[in-house]
Amino acid sequence: MKLITRDTDYAIRALCFIAKCEKEIVPVSELNRNLRIPGPFLRKILQILNKKRLLRSYKGKGGGFMLALAPNKIFLADLIEIFQGSLKLNECIFKKRICPDRKTCKLKKRIDNIQKQVISELKDITLASLLDEVRTYRAKGA
Amino acid sequence: MKLITRDTDYAIRALCFIAKCEKEIVPVSELNRNLRIPGPFLRKILQILNKKRLLRSYKGKGGGFMLALAPNKIFLADLIEIFQGSLKLNECIFKKRICPDRKTCKLKKRIDNIQKQVISELKDITLASLLDEVRTYRAKGA
DNA sequence: CAAAATGATACTAATCTGGTATCATTATAA
């Protein structure tokens, strides 16, 4: 059971790098030089972050990506939701037709509670709070 | 992101049914008649529970499965671990060679904390506490 | 000995995860 999958993790590292970079607008090529993330996969991840309005993108020469939000407005809970889908830990596998008691199902309720706790914890973790903590493997020359 | 996968869920329902059954020893055929779980798959699940010593099995005519432990000694955390593997939410995707700071990585630490909470919650949920709550779809005649 | 049960095991289908490849479009700088 994984709380954070590879794409989410890559997204965190890429966002940290962009946040720390002197340049405001950072092209993927620069991230490729500094992070150990497969190039085309990283592009895909950044495109998603762009569509989800966490990054802003600029096309053409001199273009790249910049943060669309302040680092303290970017939450781990959102990243996980973007790449791993809903944070519902708890979809009952049985259809309503089969399991009519889902509203009162205690198992469901108890897992709901765990879920609420996890989400609130994840909402506390901002990009800002990770900036000095998550390694981004900046190369010497960069 | 799923906290409980299908086999774990089936296991919960099967264990509930066995716990509530008048018969102490319950054959899979009876579970098949009462639970909406694909037959061969359920057999496989029960065999695993048997190997893990949560059920005891009896072969031959009149055989079947019975609980090996009292319902208040069967914990959701154990079922999840059996069917979904270790509860570690938090394996860093980078090798030590690449990411030498994992001991101090704040992201890792924070997720570790969430993980500890989730596990302790899951350890509180016993089969006994679910017995009257989880629907097992007993057929009218059964 | 037949029937009813589990044990063991191998196979398969569908989905998810991680990643690649390609071509189109856009913007800038020389």
Next chain:
DNA sequence: TTATAATGATACCAGATTAGTATCATTTTG
């Protein structure tokens, strides 16, 4: 104005995991 450096869109692919099936062997007992 054109080459170039960038992103956008999309389709594809391989491996792992999840969910489920099928079959034959073994055991027990009536």
